[in-house]
Amino acid sequence: xxxxxxxxxxxxxxxxxxxxxxxxxxxxxxxxxxxxxxxxxxxxxxxxxxxxxxxxxxxxxxxxxxxxxxxxxxxxxxxxxxxxxxxxxxx
Numbered sequence: 001x002x003x004x005x006x007x008x009x010x011x012x013x014x015x016x017x018x019x020x021x022x023x024x025x026x027x028x029x030x031x032x033x034x035x036x037x038x039x040x041x042x043x044x045x046x047x048x049x050x051x052x053x054x055x056x057x058x059x060x061x062x063x064x065x066x067x068x069x070x071x072x073x074x075x076x077x078x079x080x081x082x083x084x085x086x087x088x089x090x091x
Contacts, residue, residue: 001043001044001045001046001062001070001073001074002022002025002035002040002041002042002043002044003040003042003044003074003081004038004039004040004041004042005039005041005042007042007044007081009038009039009040010040010067010070011025011034011035011038011040012059012062012063012070013059014052014055014056014058014059016052018046018048018088019085019088019089022043022085022088025040025041026041026085028041042081042083042085043083043084043085043088044074044078044081044082044083044084045073045074045077045078045084046084046088
């Protein structure tokens, strides 16, 4: 899940290449995209799945959930809403 610096917009997506996908969002590789338009450049939540079908099902469930539920997901692993991208690069 990506957000902006104010944590006021949440974007949920799925990718088999998380690091490069987040880099694209941070660098606005696709300037007409939702994340570029709303400056969502901070990775605040992610989860790995062994099968793409599981990831897509989770993405749909999250997208269909309330904002409060999404905030709970973020808070469960990242209560300070820090950008988790740098941590991915050092793993």
